[in-house]
Amino acid sequence: MPDLSIGLLTYKSPDLLDNVLTSIAETRGDLDAEVIVIDNASNDRTVDMVHEKFPWVKLVCNDQNRGVAVGRNQILREATGRYIIFLDCDTKVLPGALQTLVETMDARPEISCCGPKLLYGDGTLQLSCRPFPAPLNIAIEGTFLRDWFPNSGYVKNYTLEDWDHNDIREVDWMYGAAMMFRREVFDVVGDFDEGFFYQYEDIDIFFRAAQHGLKTIYIPQAEIIHYYERERKALFHNKIHIHIRSILRYLRKDYYGRFWRSRRVGGGHAVNSNDQPRVPQARP
Template sequence: MTPTKPKDMLSIVIITKDTKELLQQLLHSIENDGSLKSFLKETVIIDNASADGTGDMVNNEFPWAKYVRNDKNMGFAASANQGINRSTGEYVLLLNSDTVLIEGEIAKMLKFMEENDDAGICGPQLVYPDMRLQRSSASIPSLLTEVFPFIGKKLSAISDQRPASNSDQRSSIIEPSGHSGLSLRAQRDGLSLRGAQRRGNLTNRIATALPRDDHKGDLPNVEHSTLNVEPIPLSGIDVPSLIGAAIMIRRSLFRELSGFDEQFFFFLEETDLCVRAQQSPIVSIDNRSSIIEPSGHSGLSLRGAQRRGNLTNRIATASPRDDHKGDLPDVEHRTLNVEHGSRPYRVVLLPDVKVIHLQGKTVGKNWIRGRIEYNISLYKFIRKHHSALYYRSFQAVRFLKSIVTILVLSLLPFLLIGKGTRRRYIYYWTLFLWHLSGCPPTTGLHSAA
């Protein structure tokens, strides 16, 4: 299943800030994934002014990685652009530092992109270390999803509702030490392990991805159990947007879109990119067209031409003239009708591909600033993609929503409610005060940079 193209096919770009141990786990999983060796050209790390020794760790333990340190926190979008522009692979895998790769999974993403030219961006099914599913796609923020939030949640959860396939009853994927029966636990909780149950033996691949005993991190020690299943073809689900912890981008599309919009410091930069990708028409070629064919032969693949615009003049120039015979066979010249079609690029979730995501570890103790930063990015997103009237209506609805939530939660005894509800109460009070202060754009994570 590993693609066989030359070793300039994939670049990995990782953004990090003060997550040394998490980054160490991720780099070990890259290093231990044997399937990457045939097509991975480079791994670029953009460090946003870490103060935890990240640079020394990378330089001493992973000298094969390209390490770039910024003097300040540039934000995710700007750092992603910086890293991608320093890389050259045909595809870019953009990773958060709190992810861990499972051996062979990235090769499947790459294979899907190679076989589906209209896929501009794809992402894996994100999972916890015990293989429970995480939300991996997202709806597009709008007045509708703001007033009726269950609509957005339902749309983003569609990929988690497909039925699991049959597998050996012994199949639990990865279990914390001292525990067993993950698949039974997952069934009890309504969780689906369909992707892992449908394809391949994950046992060795997960063992390889996890850190060794001499590199302890946030992942638990694990036991492995047998998974006996038959592989099936990889399929994808078109989604409005992906969660940006792990996404693969076609470089040609990235250039066409001029990269991430750097007004987004953190949050929703991937949603903005996905929206623009789905508005960007791909290049189509008439089914009758073939570029140049040896006499008596046909069926030359046009995938490269389909991706890269109008080749007519370049092909005419490249084809040998009668007075310059060389090694090329005699050729027939056919009409190449290349035109921009109405089909947009697709954004695709691959439920059968798994990447471990230690959700929330990169924000950590700055959770309240992180939530304000989300609102800052949310308003930037709405302002960018909608009219001024729509933006003001959205802002008013969100402000009123914070007031109503505070009033409802104020009726509950603060000391008797759970920790999650208390955090929600604090968050909505902070959001309310932030609105009263005029929604300053520098009070989120930017202020803690």
């Protein structure tokens, strides 16, 4: 069994996929890892590029684009590693990142899910960790409204920008651009919810993990570049119906608490090595 399954989902992004696969090849070292790419019917040069430049990649080609959650569930079915990391194709793995994530999880059996520090292409910090959002958080963070209140305590409590992002911390959820799980987590929480075509499938999977008492940690010693920030949505755009449908599904399924305040399940405290294990047991 490999230590790590690396899963990527791509749609009409051959250059970005080339970049992230090259970074994996250059940085994984002697880590026992497999790489799985799901192509969501790109119908461009993506498939030929992977076959020609990365013949060691396991490539699955879909005949239609069925969305992010379906593609990630395909990765789950193909993966054989002890851990599974999902990467967006607009990422670049920096040296030592994958090894650090695996070694940290091996050393902390009480942890079920984790993610690295994300950096923009210019090397600056991307605020990728969050508490579970309330409706007002979604309205502010996902639109131009955040620009109106950049120094608001309410905004900062959600973006966690006042944290020291150099410390390992327990968090509620983190951007799906780079998230890693023990494979047994999915025996407990189930697969990604395919009712989410695009966005919020990551928040939903972390929420279900938290409901089962499973811990998620942010590991800043592992660094991955994420070239694009999670999208902000103007009032009118070509994906507005998908975005709204995902928001409503999240609120109906997962949101609880007061309208105004996000719900902190993970607690956000620094991780203590004496924390009691809550990780699901591997199947015999």
